[in-house]
Amino acid sequence: MKIALLGYGKMGKTIEKIALERGHTVVTRIGRNDSMEDITKADVIIEFTSPESVMNNLKYLIPTQIPIICGTTGWNENLGEVTDMIKEHKSSMVYASNFSLGVNIFFELNKKLAAMMSQFKEYDVKMQEIHHTEKKDAPSGTAITLFEGLAKSVSKENWHLGTDLKEDSVSIEALREEDVKGTHSVTYQNEIDSIEITHTAHTRDGFALGSVIAAEWIINKKGIYTMKDVLGL
Incomplete structure (x- = not known):
């Protein structure tokens, strides 16, 4: 080819x-x-x-x-x-x-976890993505895809940059650090415990x-x- x-x-x-x-x-x-x-x-x-x-x-x-x-x-x-x-x-x-093959598997895992968590309204959901300092868009396209995969299940219509919890919006924290290939996390938490799934890219x-x-x-x-x-x- x-x-x-x-x-x-x-x-x-x-x-x-x-x-x-x-x-x-x-x-x-x-x-x-x-x-x-x-x-x-x-x-x-x-x-x-x-x-x-x-x-x-x-x-x-x-x-x-x-x-x-x-x-x-x-x-x-x-x-x-x-x-x-x-x-x-x-x-x-x-x-x-x-x-990434692993990220696309992660997308499907994200959807399944969101569907499971939909019945437990006491948990708040938040997201974080970390990339290299040269990345221009924030949040990453991967983070937005993750949000789209969970939005309907958790009854959230929008996302916002930052860590503030909002009733109808999922917080996405976007960090830029030296030589980070890409790390994405989705966390469900309440006062008792937290459930988190993470994908970390080690190379390109x-x-x-x-x-x-x-x-x-x-x-x-x-x-x-x-x-x-x-x-x-």
Whole structure:
């Protein structure tokens, strides 16, 4: 499989390593301000850039009909527009707030725990995410996906940044520390005890492997998908 890497920072370089280990070829590596001219040589495009550039990238890439794996977060409010573009151009894309296989299992565990806790209203739920200091969006896309997975079960309509407890909103504490790959926790607590589930990423390899697996899966498919589709969860 011929892969184009759009975004060639730390994540792009890790994706390249994993892709080569799995027998694929990287035909172009596009960093900031580089030309996208060689993108048409690829069978699939893996996009890990920034919230500021992702929509312009997708508007350029979708009409090419080359399958896209989009790992950039911070564009959820544009999902409807992107979905319409995918349908219009008969293209294909996998998007995810997190491509890690472990995190996607964690998403399902989060939903099951929230369903169990729905009958115990004496517990308050709160969340925390920790990332490296270079991460620009807060809370993380992964944290927002976790919130979406528990919101209905715990009867919370919104999330807010910070640690204050609010009646209709889940607090998400977003911390930025040096060289943290990503840690997410969901905690239910009352005066008696606490129940907490946590996912901790030790390296970027998990995100990279998931994106390459998604790239292998999307070939010859049309439409817009998530990692839940890729992994059959």
